[in-house]
Amino acid sequence: MKWAGGKGSLSKIILPIVRTHLRNRYIEPFAGSAAIFFRLSPNAAILGDLNPHLMRLFSAIKSDPEGVSQALDRIRQRASGLxxxxxxxxxxxxxxxxxxxxxxxxxxxxxxxxxxxxNGLYRVNQTGEFNTPIGSYQSLRTMPSLQSLSAASEALQRASLQLADFEVVASMAKPGDFVYFDPPYAPTSQTARFTSYSATQFTWLDQVRLKRVLYDLTDRKISFLLSNSATQTMINLYKDFVQTTVSAARSINSVGSKRRGFVELLVSNFEIDSAEHSLFQFKEVP
Ligand SMILES: C[S@@+](CC[C@H](N)C(=O)[O-])C[C@H]1O[C@@H](n2cnc3c(N)ncnc32)[C@H](O)[C@@H]1O
Incomplete structure (x- = not known):
């Protein structure tokens, strides 16, 4: 799936870090399209998100990949020739x-x-109805095959799915688990106000609430990694933790040419050894 802030493009950086620190369960409280989870395919996981339709989609793929595939086939038939x-x-x-x-x-x-x-944008109106317009597509694109739905289902068999706030999901973590947080981005400018994945907004109070969760995990000796845009506000907010900046492609921006070259902030309660991850270019915040 495409997803706002989807971590496909950062997975080469994030995956080795997760693999180094994961001892037991992989926990992702802001799952979105769960790009890291599906690439990692861990032995045990908890995926959480407040988007009920997304969590129902994961649940349907988990329990009935054939049924989802048949429903996709019916859409393919109806779209044929259009x-x-x-x-x-x-x-x-x-x-x-x-x-x-x-x-x-x-x-x-x-x-x-x-x-x-x-742009794969999940946007809803005030009453919670999906209202994103069509992209610049003239006909049906490739949609997931039964084979890829079955592979996703197999990975999801080892995951507990939680339609819950991040605080609830993070509280399920135990020592040995690894928690990866990818919260909605803080706006990087006056025009980049995209934080509305669901009918409820992710506010500054939520960002501060998240910071408290990070202190709690650290007290409980549970490793976490968090990603966000490397704005001065975020750098200040997370000043008590280890910070690493990397350049990344951002998947949602109304102007295509502005999609590249964002600096992403990684926050953790352990040192990230840039030599260990020497394949990747770490850049300073400008
Ligand atoms: C940046 S996206 C995550 C993208 C994901 N890493 C991926 O690869 O697609 C943030 C997600 O947080 C979810 N979300 C927003 N507020 C939340 C909350 N209070 N608790 C849990 N999830 C929340 C949104 O529905 C959205 O899917």
């Missing part, structure tokens, strides 16, 4: 159907919408 305006009308009719169908069909609808909406 182009341009006819395809756009088809997109909006499926958007109207979401999430009003049974579970496996809603899962397929969300996969379809995610692949064809503008």
């Amino acid at each position: 182009n341009g305006k006819a395809f756009a009308a088809f997109y909006y009719s499926l958007r109207d159907d979401f999430p009003k169908k049974k579970r496996s069909e809603n899962a397929a609808l969300l996969l379809f919408l995610n692949q064809h909406c503008w």
